[in-house]
Amino acid sequence: MASDFLDSLKAELGSDVAFGSDIPARFHTDWSGMTSVVPLALVRPRTTTQVSQTLKLCNQYKIPVTPQGGLTGLAGGARPIEGGVALSLDRMNAIEEIDTVMATMTVQAGVPLGAAQKAAEHAGLFLGLDLGARDSCVIGGNLATNAGGNRVIRFGMAREHVLGLEVVLPDGTIVTSLNKMLKNNAGYDLKHMFIGSEGTLGIITRAVLRLQAKPADLASAFCGCPDFPSMLELLKSARQRLGSALTSFEVMWPSFYDFMTGNLPHLRRAFTHPHGIYVLIEAAGRDADDNRTSLEELLGEALEAGTVSDAILPSSEREAQSLWAVRESVSEYGKLMGPMTAFDVGVPTSAAGELVDEIEAAVQHRWPDAIGLSYGHIGDSNLHFVCNIPSAGQQQPHKEITELVFNFVAARGGTISAEHGIGLLKKPYLTLSRTPEELALMVTIKRALDPNGIMNPGKVFDCPPL
C-alpha cells in the first residue's frame, strides 16, 4: 500500500518529489524549536496542478499532508509527520501581476513577503503587511496563519489584505477564486475559511492581495509614562488626534526596556530618568511638517496632562532608528537569555497592565531567578512575554510556565494566541480560549472539508475520526 503510494507519487511528480534521507534538513521542522521529523516524502510542486495531483493521491491513500511555506512559524504548524508528505510551496514563487488601477497584486503562495513588498513599492504602491521574518516567510504561510506583525493597528492582520484566493481542497479540487474587487457579495466568501486555518482545510496556492497608497511621511515619538493607566490615556488621545494616521503604538515595560538597554551595548537609554512604562508611537502623514506638528501637539497636551512624563521627537532618521532599535532588538534576546518560553497572548487592552503585573510577580515568586520581559502591540491588545529561568539551564520548565501564563490570560478573557497561531505547541491549551461550542463547530467544518483527515492532522485541534 505505502509502496503503491510512493510509486504513484513518483510517477506523477517525477523529480519534484524526494524521499527519506534525500529530504534536506530544513524541511524537518520550523522556527518553533520543536524536534525534527523526517517525513516519508517531500513534494515541491511548481504548479497548482501538481499540488492537486499530490493531494488527490494522498487523499486516496489517506496519507497525511503537511503544507510548508517559509517555515518561520513559531507554533510548530509546519512540522512534518512521520509517514506523511511534506508539501513545500517554495518553488511556486512568481509574482504574476500588479494591477495599479485596482491596486492589487496576484502572487503564488511561495513568494517571500519581502519580495512582494519590494515589488509593490517598485510599482508605486505599498503592501501593508510586515513582520520581522519578512525575507524568510512567504505569502502562503502568512495567509494560512493569518500573520500579524508591525502594522496591524493601521492595516489589519494578513486576512485583511486578501481579496482573492486559489485553494486546493484535500480531494484535489482546485477552487480558483481570484477576486480582485473590494466588494463582492455573490455567494459565500470562501477565502476566510482558509485564512488562519493553518493548513488544516486545504492548501493556498495563489492570492490576490490588496495594496495601499505609499505613506508619504512616517514620524516617530518615544515617551516615558508614569504608569499603565496614563499610557492608556495617551493611547486614547493618539487615536482621537491621529485617527487613521496612527500606524504604531508599541509599549515596553521596564522589565523589557531595562534588560535590553542594560545588556546590548549598541542600545542606549533615551531618558536620564527611569519611567513606569515606555511607548513608541508612529504616525503616517501626507506632509512631513504637518505630521510632526500633530505629534508635537499630542505630546504637548499629554505632558501637560501628566499622562506622559518625558518625550522625545527625533530630529533625524538616525535618531528615530536608534529609538526603534530597542523595540527591534527582540530578535536578539535569544542570544542573551538562552532557551526561553515565549508568548503572544491577547487581552482586552484595559486589562493588560494588571495581567503583566500578575504574571511577572507570579513567575518571580515561583522561580526567584527568572528573567521575564514584557512588551507588546498594545494598540492591538497583543502582549508578548518571554521568560528564561537561568538556574534551569537547558531544561526550562516550559509546561509549567505556559500553564501559569495561560491561566492568568484565560481568567481575563484573553486569547492564548493573538498572532502566532496554535500549531502543535499551543494545541493543549486551546480550550482556555474557545468554548466547547466553538470547538465543535471547528470540527464540523474540518470534517466537511477533509473527511479523511489528511490535511495537516494534529495541528490546531484534534479531530477524532467519525
Add this chain to the structure above:
Amino acid sequence: MASDFLDSLKAELGSDVAFGSDIPARFHTDWSGMTSVVPLALVRPRTTTQVSQTLKLCNQYKIPVTPQGGLTGLAGGARPIEGGVALSLDRMNAIEEIDTVMATMTVQAGVPLGAAQKAAEHAGLFLGLDLGARDSCVIGGNLATNAGGNRVIRFGMAREHVLGLEVVLPDGTIVTSLNKMLKNNAGYDLKHMFIGSEGTLGIITRAVLRLQAKPADLASAFCGCPDFPSMLELLKSARQRLGSALTSFEVMWPSFYDFMTGNLPHLRRAFTHPHGIYVLIEAAGRDADDNRTSLEELLGEALEAGTVSDAILPSSEREAQSLWAVRESVSEYGKLMGPMTAFDVGVPTSAAGELVDEIEAAVQHRWPDAIGLSYGHIGDSNLHFVCNIPSAGQQQPHKEITELVFNFVAARGGTISAEHGIGLLKKPYLTLSRTPEELALMVTIKRALDPNGIMNPGKVFDCPPL
C-alpha cells in the same frame, strides 16, 4: 405533525409568536419589490435563548426558518416562505456596551444602524458603516448580507467592522464568540462564515463592532472630467495624494447626472458646460485647512494635466450639501422613473467605462425609449445601473434586462452583486459569477452546518437534499 409543531412553538414562545392573519403585513416581504408571502408563524424573540428554542423546534420538525432584520434588503433574502417560520430580530435591539478603551460596541442584532452610529458618536467614537437605509436597516441584517454603502473605500464592507459574533446554529446551539480583540489567532475565525451568508447558515444574535476615531474634518470636491480614462487618472492621483484620507470617490455618468438635474427641480447643475463624466471626492483630515489644501493641490495638478476639465471646492457646508444632493437623489428615481430594474454589479475598475458604454448602448438599441442611469462607487469597483422602459409600463422586461446586463458583466470578469447580495432575485445568475467548484464548496458548507436545510432555504443557491 404541523399542529404538534405549532403547539410546541406556542408553548415555548408564548406571546412572542403570531400565526397566519395575525402576522403584520410588514413581515411579508422586503424592499426587493417581490410579492408578499404570509408565513406559517412569526417569532419575535427577546433573547438568544428564545432564538435557540425556536431553531431547535424548527430543526426537529424540519420547518424552514427565514431570519428577518430591518427588511430593507433589495434581493428578497428576507422574504418568508409559505409554511415556514419568519424569525424577526426586531425586539433584540439593545446596545449592550460601548468600550471606549478597546473602541468596540456590543449590540444585539436588531439594533438599527442609525442608532448604533448615534451611540458611537455620543461616546466620542465613530462607526464606519453607513448606508442610505440607516434608520430602517439593523445590524444583524447588515452583517448577514455584508452590507456595503458610502464609506467602503475607507472603512471596508460590514464584515470589516466585526470583531466578534454570537450565532445560533440551525440545531439551536448557541455559539458565543464575542471577541473584542483586533488580533485573535486561537483556532478558526468562525464569524466570517456567517457574515454575508444571508441567513442560510445560522442566525446572528449579537455582535461586537469595531469603532473608529471620529474624523475631525470632511472636505468635498466636485469635478467634471473629459472622459473615463482621465477620471481613472484622477482616481490614481487621489489615492496617491490622499492615501487613507480618501473617504469617497463617487462617479456619475451623464446619463445619471443629466437625468437627475433635469428632472428634480431642487437640484442644480454645478457647471455651465457639460462634461464626459462627473466625480464627487471626499477627504477626511485632522485639520480643516490642511484637508482643503490637499484637495486644492490634487485638483490644481489634475486641471493642469487635463484629467479634470472643471472643478468646484465648495466654500460652505451648504454648498457641499448641494453638490452631494445630486448623488443622494438616488432614493428619488423611483418616483421619477416608475418601475425599474436595478443593478449593483462589480467589475474591475479599468473595465467599468467600457462596460457602461456597452450596457447603455445595448439597452438603447433593444428598447429605444429606455431610460438607463449609470453611477457608482468607482473607488470600490462597484457600479449601479437602473433602467426603466417607459413603453413597457408596469410590465417591465426585468428578466431580459437582467440577462443582458449580467452577460456583459460576466464577460468582463465582474460580479453580479457587489453589495446587495443574491437572495432570491439574483439566484438564477449566480453561476455567472462563481465557478462550479466554488458553488460545490458552498453546498458542502451548507450541508455540514444545516443538514436538514431549514435555514433560509431557497436563498443564494439551491441546496438539493442528499
